[in-house]
Amino acid sequence: MNSRPRLAGLLLASLLYSAVAAAQAPAQAPQPPDLQWQPLFQQVQRTHLFKDQKTFADAVPHQDPDALLAEWTRAQVQPGYALPAFVADHFTVPAEGTPFVPPAGETLRAHIEGLWPVLTRSTETVDPRGSLLPLPKPYVVPGGRFREVYYWDSYFTLLGLASSGRWQQVRDMVDNFAWQLDQYGRIPNGNRSYYLSRSQPPFFSLMVDLLATHEGDEAYRRYLPQLRTEHAFWMRGAEGLTPGAASERVVRMNDGSLLNRYWDARAVPRTESWTDDLATAATVPDRAPSQVYRDLRAGAESGWDFSSRWLMHPAELGSIHTTEIVPVDLNSLLFHLEVTLARASRVSGERAEARDFQRQAEQRKRAINTLLWDERQGWYADRDMERGTPRPALTAAALFPLWLQVADSTQARRTADAVQAQLVRAGGLLTTTENTGQQWDAPNGWAPLQWVAVDGLQRYRQDALARQIGVRFLRTVQTVYDREGKLVEKYVVDGSAGGGGGGEYPLQDGFGWSNGVTLALLDRLCAEGKRCESAGDVGE
Structure with a gap:
């Protein structure tokens, strides 16, 4: 048999594959x-x-x-x-926008629904000399200084858009994130060139889940390629890792299991906080500045920028060691991504791939429940890689394994008991028990974590606690709205019912994820068949 035609065919196939791969390769990132x-x-x-x-x-x-x-x-x-x-x-230079003043007497729900057009942007084309990156479809920004779309914020914004029946906007925003996965091989922190070196908590699979409640399995089939790209980004570097070693966002634990951490491709001061990071690094002369910068950037990728979660000494930002911590929320989100990939592969007829992703999900679930569960204290905790032990403090991140159904019933009950005892306050759920001056610490409560708590606790029939947290947070939002006519980025939940503080910048008005979670909670906690317009309609 003459092998030349077969070899020629193989060569042609290889060339065609290379051409397709080159066409699909992520674009070179513009410089910040x-x-x-x-x-x-x-x-x-x-x-x-x-x-x-x-x-x-x-x-x-x-x-x-x-x-x-x-x-x-x-x-x-x-x-x-x-x-x-x-x-x-x-x-x-970007100018501050004119504050949005709601009509007098407008209900909380009506105010939020009137804000969607105010917060919507369309940037199909941008000036390439600036840092803003184009997106093919309209999107909702958080508000205030945040003039671009943000990755994990957007999931909670989408909850509100869905509540408002704005499914085309939901689809447009999911399409934008899929486009970024195709364009850059990842979803950046936000659509700015200076955010391209990092991502944020991986919520894309949850966005697809949300859209599937409206569109059915077609949503899973449509976004299967991008779900694969998202997973490949987070797992890059896993091959060949020995126990105890880490590469970019992947960690091979001492028992051989694979888990993930936050990371950033750059180890320089953040573009948007340049002198702040220089000042922070200067407070710790015994550490290489590049490592401090990397840990600050990884903290920004976590979305919790900044929090005692990442600090070796809670009062000292320079003690940040984000890259040495295996976070429980990140790994719960990646468990959900793997479960979603298994489902999307099944409905697409990719049975072998579905089995592989289901296997990866089960392995991750076992690792979370072994290494990120603190049996002595009775809650989920981040793991200190250097010490090989759970981080000691309880944080609201402990509720992610409930929300994403990693926990068993006993773990869920014990976590709920701990949350009730330590994190619940008169105005909702605290972020942590530490009061450090960082914005992701006490006395602040953040809208996305209220939703994680309420939805997660309800999944394990902890309904009384779920309702308590949700109602208290809604009352906090309502109090600030009645007094100031706006929603804000974060809230004080220790009983004083005001806008939150701390961190690197002033409190921001708007605000995308507060709007989305407020509508979702009004829907979730309202009596069946009733439409709640304000927190007072929800009842106890």
Whole structure:
């Protein structure tokens, strides 16, 4: 038999495969402002020309980087040169928007539903000289300083859009995240060039789940390729890892199981918090600045930026060691991703693939329940990789294994008891028990964690506690709305019922995920057959 035709066919197939793979390969990421116009960027940030460092990160230069830097070099030796004037002449700087004032007497639900158009953006085309990345379809932003879409925020925003019957907007936003997976091989923290080096908690599979409640199994078939890409991104580097070793976001535990951590591809100060990160690294001269920067960035990928969860010493941000911690919420989310991949593969007729992802999900579930369950204390906890032990403090992240159905009934009950004793307050669920001045600590409560708690506890028939948390948080939101006419990013839940504080920037109005969770809780806790407009309609 002549093998040449067969070899020629194989070669042609290989070439075609390579061409398809090249066509589908993620696009080269555009460089962030701190690299594109580095010396100018650093000087502006060092002089604190803007109160918020994110402002200049979001500014759009009027020239390409080389021409801009050449112009700046010439300008500096001219009489009368002033940096503020140069920036004003050569950049379009984002301006603060006009505060949205709701009509008098508007109910909480009506206010939120009136906000959806206010928070919707469309950026099919953008100025390539700026940091904003285009997206093919409209999207909802959180509000305030957050002028772009954010990954994990958006799931909770989608809950509210679904409550409002805005399913086309839900589909558009899921399509945008699928497009980013195709374009970049990951979903970035937000659609800015300076966010491309990290992602955020992997909620894409939950978005697909939500859309499937409206569209059925077709949603799983449609997004199966992107679900695979999401999983590959988080598991990159797993092959060949020896026990106790880590690579990027993957950790091979000492018992051989695979779990994940947060990470960032860059180990430099964050573009949007550049001088803050320089200052933080300077407080710990015994640590390499690059490691501090990496841990700060990984903390930003977690969405909990920042929290005592990641700190070796709760009062010292410089003690952050995010990359040395295996988080319980991240691994619960990846369990859900693997379960969803198994389901999507089954409905697509990919049976072998479905079995493989189901096997991975079961292995992860066993690892979570072995390594991230603290039997002595009776709750789920992050794991300290260096010490090989659970982190000691209870946090609201302990409820993710309930929400995503990793826990057994005994673990769920014990976790619920611990949460009731330590985290429940008059205004809802605390984030942690530590009061450190960080925004993801006490006395703050965040809308997404209220939803995780309520929905997760209900899945294990802890209905009384679920309702208590949900009703108390709704009353907090209602109190602030009645007093100030707005929803905000985070709330104080220790009984004073106000906007939350702490962190790196002032409290933001808007606010995407607070809006979404409030509508979802109004729907969930309202009496059957009734439409609740405000927290007072829900009852006890």
